[in-house]
Amino acid sequence: MNDRMRIRVLLLRVLVLSLLATLGARLWVLQVLDGDHYRQVAETNRVREVVTPATRGMILDDRGQPLVRNRTSLVISVNRSATDRQADHGKAVLARLAGVINTPADELTRRIRFCTAQVKPPCWNGSPYQPVPVAKDVSPQQALAVIEHPDRFPGVSADLQAVREYPHGSLAAHELGYLAPVTQDQLDKQGDEKGYHLNSLIGVAGLESTYDDELRGTDGVERLEVDRFGRVAGTASTTAPVSGDHLVLNLDLGVQQATEQALQDTINQLGGGNRTASAVVLDVRTGGVVAMASLPSYNPSVFVGGVSEQDYRALSDPANGIPLLSRAYQGSGAAGSTFKAISTAVAMQNLGAKGDQRYDCAPTLQIGDQVFHNFDGESAGPITLHQALVISCDVIFDQFAYDSWLADGGLRNGRGPYSPPKEYFVRMAQAMGFGKATGLDLPGEAKGSVVDRAGAKAIWAELKDSYCRRAKNGYPEESDPVKAERFRKYAAEACVDGYLYNAGAATQFAIGQGQYLSVSPLQLATAYAAIANGGTLWKPTLAKAAVAPDGRVVQTFPPRKAGTLPVSPEILAYIRGSLAGVTTEGGGTATGVFADWPSTIVPIAAKTGTAEVEGKGDTSWFASFAPANDPRFAVVVTIPDSGTGAEYAAPVAKRIYQAIYGVGQAAAMPGGQPPAALPKINRDGTIAATSLRVPPVGTIVAAPVSAPGRGPVVGAPAGSPLAVLPALSTTADVARTGPGLATGATGPAAWHPPPGSAGPPAAVGVLSSAPSRAPPAGTARP
Amino acid sequence: MGGGVVNQEAGPTALRSSPVPVRGRIGQLRDRASGRHSPLRRLDWTLQLCVIGLSVVGALLVWSATRQRLGEAGGDPQTFLKRHLLNLAIGLVLGAVATVVDYRVLRAYAPFVYLGSLVGLVAVLLFGSTINGAHSWIVLPAGFQLQPSEFAKVALVVGAAMLLGEQHEDRHTGIRHSAPGHGDVLLVLGLTVVPIALIMLQPDFGTVMVLVFTTLGMLAVSGAPRRWVLGLILCGVLFGGAILQFHLLQPYQEARLTSFVSENKASSGTGYNVAQAMIAIANGGIHGRGLLHGQQTQGQFVPEQQTDFVFSVAGEELGYLGAGGIIVLLGVVLWRALSIGFASQDSFGALIATGVVCWFTFQSFVNVGMCLGIMPVTGLPLPFLSYGGSSMFANMIAVGLLQNVRLRSRSDPYAL
Known part of the structure; x- marks a missing residue:
């Protein structure tokens, strides 16, 4: 080489x-x-997760009584990783199973197929290694038929699973909410962070949604090692499920039941149909929601195991009153004369009115070329603001609003020397929490609306074109030619100067009418609670605490402050005194309703309201708090399409107070106080619920603050506010009001009706569930 | 060992027959007794031990890759372990034969070796069985299979070395020089084309590539005219391009090649194999999961793991230390082989070594590269490690040839 x-x-x-x-x-x-990346791939390659869902926590009322709990359901499941390996891919087994659970085999096959973009439910969107539930709530006989013949049903199992149960049916459904399977989107975005798994159920409405993290617990995960063929080779790791925490509410079962019953009775009395009614009971010292109800309601159990499309459509149908929607916090409308309490604050705090000063409650008020009438044109002569609230005089508040409007430059719209306009009424409404969410711990809260001059102009700018089109084309779809012409005339005017915040709008605002103010019952309740407690606006809160299954208090939800009213304590005290007169003094709009109420023991401060709704009956309002001298609870009741505040809403509120204080029945709130301590949950998970269903003894007791859950106490320690009340009739569903005493704000309104094609303006009330509003009769503009 | 016995037997005879001075005799005796010049002593033991080591590791890896499946099928989980060791033993015997035969004798019989391999290749076309899409196996009784294309590698190396290694005489000038001329190159190409054509008919594209690269390497080292070497490389490139362009390959072969470049490796088919092999190797990390403890391997995620993808077992269960160690061992084998070629006294020996090195290098690089995702899937076994009798036998014969060359590479008083 x-x-x-x-x-x-x-x-x-x-x-x-x-x-x-x-x-x-x-x-x-x-x-x-690159090892880590590939090792991760190897992991998913090799490890399959089988999820044991955690038991979801219960939702308990303030005394530990379950509002939502879990029950066990016998569930038959098919394990596809087993049946797929059978020679016929489980066909024979499914056919046999179909006979046992009386479901066609085709249907079973559909239920266990895997969901894809093309394959829609019924299908399984969980892990292929997770047994697919094919039948829930089967009988023990059916379950035994499967369990005892594993040879005939290989890959089929029957076991107990926890499902949500609602012991009180539809009670507080809007507050409790419901669960739904996690969506792919949620899984992708929050799956890791929140510990979701395929087929996890998560809260999607109400408290179930807001406190999902607390309630859901942590699912147990068994990680199985599998080989290339999916055969289980061993267990890589196992974590046991951790049950979710129980959620203790401020809501009280007894008060809630009484509230819903009173509302339901009233709806029945009115003739049912798609009528709605709602009520809110707040603890004025904490903002705790003691009761909140809206009818019609629904039983959340329809959502267990997936709601059918038919059910869901029925629950969202306006013909049924849209049961899914809570009017208490998701609807809003004109507040009527209940707003006069706020207007009184404006008059005294901003406009220099004095408590002992007298103002003329004339039958009419001439503003420009427009005449404003008192309700039913009555005259009370010169009276104080106290009396104006008691008898609900419109004209005095109209006058304050008109003066304020003039001071802001009137139609000059706050230009030049009037800039910026003070807009005291609008600002006070905003300070009271109107026009924005209260901060309730539920999703989907209605903000309502408070429209100031700038806002009005913005709305007009949006609607102007359609006003002008209507001015030109008229309302050919309107059958009544007179009405159509009136609408057209209105549209023609609005087309030209609809941006003007006119005197009519301003005066209507002050008495809770018109389109520039829309409040939800909850907002009104928080505002009244703030007036009651001396000026603190609380965020209403349903949840009080999260308690672990072993009784450990995991978290408490303390009161959350939303703001302070810009009203001096003296003025608030004056307003409280005036409102107390509404139920007690001669001429008081609710004196008739509360004639048999033990006002000397539990004085009630209140204001009635009657809001006009075009094309419908009036919305009846009642906003109140008690005891007037040492307020603890605020109660607001709203009944659309009914009548005056005193006629319909006030009696419902009275029944709620009767339940709270135990007039003629056992007190739901013994001593007139919510329970100070959390219910005791024992180490073994049972709940030592305080029994409250003591038989009525014919007396009620207002116990001291520190005696929650004790039941009736007869006899009072010296110096305490304890008092024994006479037993009272609770049959006053429809209280007789004195003739002419029930007053609402019904003066002619300066409406800006929406043109038919423009859709509702900003402040359309949902309370009335009226699909749309047409221009009202008697429209006049100054 | 055996060598010692031979020397001891020879000792007394020498004492009796040679009347040389005692001291000199004693020194010679000592030399012979210590076996300094014995053929066994002069074998390249580093090479031999590395080869045996690789084969034993291969047996363990094959065992790890197959015992689960065999056990599940109700068979003896150690079947493949035993067979691999049996193949190793047979291979060592064949290698010993290849070592013992003087390669100059071998050179004389090279044409017969070559023709024999052609007969095998024709036989496989006539009587063979198709496994994994290639008609490459002759099934023998008792569960053994023969893959004639493996032996064609040996035949080609020997044949080409013979043609390129002889003293070349220029026909016109009569000058003898060691570099092959155009005629020799053409002859070698002819020699290569026949088995290539036969193997193409199976078709076994991987083996064809081994033969091509081996021939090319031997031509280059032999000193063949440069234009031939470069021209052949160019031809290869054009040919490869044409194959893909005009779809001359079987669909499964094309899929193997193209899945290497295509994006979606993890889907299924060939890309799936590679993806699973890469996952397995990466899963091993530095220290490995321990023999018989690789989750990917024991979960049987990597198809063909005892043959083409045996390196992935090493990667997962032995880690970087083990798998890298295998690469190092292969490096030592190739290094020693080239050293043998370097030390060879004649071109024939050097070319034998060159051919074997090209063959082993190409197969090792393509096989390991495939497991690591940097080479296309070609279905080539990893020398000594992959399970397969014919492959093991051919490899061992090649190692035997290397030892043969080494034994005859220096002046040797005991040369036969």
């Missing part, structure tokens, strides 16, 4: 070594540098 060949051999050696070095380097990259 010559030397040149030797050199070539050496070159070959270099080539060989460099190739091997390449392999070594690549191996390093794969095993060490």
Whole structure:
């Protein structure tokens, strides 16, 4: 061999070594540098998760009585990883199973197929290693038929699973909410962070949604090692499920039941149909929601195991009153004369009115070319603001609003020397929490609306074109030619100067009418609670605490402050005194309703309201708190399409107070106080619920604050506010009000009706569930 | 060992027959007794031990890759372990034969070796069985299979070395020089084309590539005219391009090659194999999961793991240390082989070594590169490690040839 060949051999050696070095380097990259990535892939390659859902926490009322709990359901499941390996892919087994659970085999096949973009439910969107539930709530006989013949039903299992149960049916449904399977989107975005798994149920409405993290617990995960064929080779790791925490509410079962019953009775009395009614009971010292109800309601159990499309459509149908919608916090409307309490605050705090000063409650008020009438045109002569609230005089508040409007420049819309306009009424409404969410711990809260001059202009700018089109084309769809012409005339005016915040709008605002103010019952309740407690606006809160299954208090939800009213304590005290007169003094709009109420023991401060709704009956309002001298509870009742506040809403509120204080029945709130302590949940998970259903003894007791849950106490320690009340009739469903005493704000309104094609303006009330509003009769503009 | 016995037997005879001075005799005796010049002593033991080591590691890896499946099927989980060791033993015997035969004798019989391999390749076309899409196996009784294309590698190396390694005489000038001329190159190409054509008919594209690269390497080292070497490389590139362009390959072969470049490796088919192999290797990390403890391997995620993808077992269960160690061992084998070639006294020996090195290098690089995702899937076994009798036998014969060359590479008083 010559030397040149030797050199070539050496070159070959270099080539060989460099190739091997390449392999070594690549191996390093794969095993060490990129190792983590591939190991992760290996993990998903190899490990399958089987999820044991955690038991969801219960939702308990303030005394530990379950509002939502879990019951066990016998569930038959098919394990596809087993049936798929059978020679016929489980066909024979499914056919046999179909006979046992009386479901067609086709249907079973559909239920266990895997969901994809093309395959829609019924299908299984969980893990292929997770048994697919095919029948829930089967009988023990059916379950035994499966369990005792594993040879005939390989891959089929029957076991107990926890499902949500609602012991009180539809009670507080809007507050409790319901569960739904996690969506792919949620799984992708929050799956890791929140511990969701395929087929997890998560809260999607109400408290179930807001406190989902607390209630859901942590699912147990068994991680199975599988081989290439999906056969289980062993268990990689197992974590046991951790049950969710129980949620203790401020809501009180007894008060809630009484509230819903009173509302339901009233709806029945009115003739049912798609009528709605709602009520809110707040603890004025904490903002705790003691009761909140809206009818019609629904039983959340329709959502257990997935709501059918038919059920869901019925629950969202306006013909049924949209049962899914809570009018208490998701609807809003004109507040009527209940707003006069706020207007009184404006008059005294901002406009220099004095408590002992007298103002003329004339039958009419001339503003420009427009005449405003008192309700039913009555005259009370010169009276104080106290009396104006008691008898609900419109004209006095109209006058304050008109003066304020003039001071802001009237139609000059706050330009020039009037800039910026003070807009005291609007600002006070905003300070009271109107026009924005109260901060309730439920999703989907209605903000309502408070429209100031700038806002009015913005709305007009949006609607102007359609006003002008209507001015030109008229309302051909309107059958009544007189009405159509009136609408057209209105549209023509609005087309030209609809941006003007006119005197009519301003005066209507002050008495809770018109389109520039829309409040939800909850907002009104928080505002009245703030007036009652001396000026603190609380965020209404349903949840009080999260308690672990072993009784440990995990978290308490303390009162959350939303703001302070810009009203001096003296003025608030004056208003409280005036409102107390509404139920007690002669001429008081609710004196008739509360004639048999033990006002000397539990005085009630209140204001009635009657809001006009075009094309419907009036909305009846009642906003109140008690005891007037040491307020604890605020109660607001709203009944659309009914009548005056005193006629319909006030009696419902009275029944709620009767339940709270135990007039003629056992007190739901013994001593007139919510329970101070959390219900005791024993270590073994049972709940020592305080029994409250003590038989009526014919007396009620207002116990001291520190005696919650004790039941009736007869006899009072010296110096305490304890008093024994006479037993009272609770049959006053329809209280007789004195003729002419029930007063609402029904003066002619300066409406800005929406043109038919423009859709509702900003402040359309949902309370009335009126699909749309047409221009009202008697429209006049100054 | 055996060598010692031979020397001891020879010792007394020498004492009796040679009347040389005692001291000199004693020294010679000592030399012979210590076996300094015995053929066994002069074998390249580093090479031999590395090869045996690789084969034993291969047996363990094959065992790890197959015992689960065999156990599940109700068979003896150690079947493949035993067979691999049996193959190793048979291979060592065949290698010993290849070592013992003087390669100059071998050179004389090279044409017969070559023709024999052609007969095998024709036989496989006539009587063979198709496994994994290639008609490459002759099934023998008792569960053994023969893959003639493996032996064609040996035949080609020997044949080409013979043609390129002889003293070349220029027909016109009569000058003898060691570099092959155009005629020799053409002859070698002819020699290569026949088995290539036969293997293409199976078709076994991987083996064809081994033969191509081996021939090319031997031509280059032999000192063949440069234009031939470069021209052949160019031809290869054009040919490869044409194959893919005009879909001359079987669909499964094309899929193997193209899945290497295509994006979706993890889906299924060939890309799936590679993805699973890479996952397994990466799963091993530096230290590995321990023999028989690789989750990917024991979960049987990597198809063909005892043959083409045996390196992935090493990667997962032995880690970077183990798998890197295997690469190092392969490097030592190739290094020693080239050293043997370098030390060879004649071109024939050097070319034998060159051919074997090209063959082993190509197969090792393509196989390991495939497991690491940097080479296309070609279905080539990893020398000594992959399970397969014919492959093991051919490899061991090649190692035997290397030892043969080494034994005859220096002046040797005991040469046969």
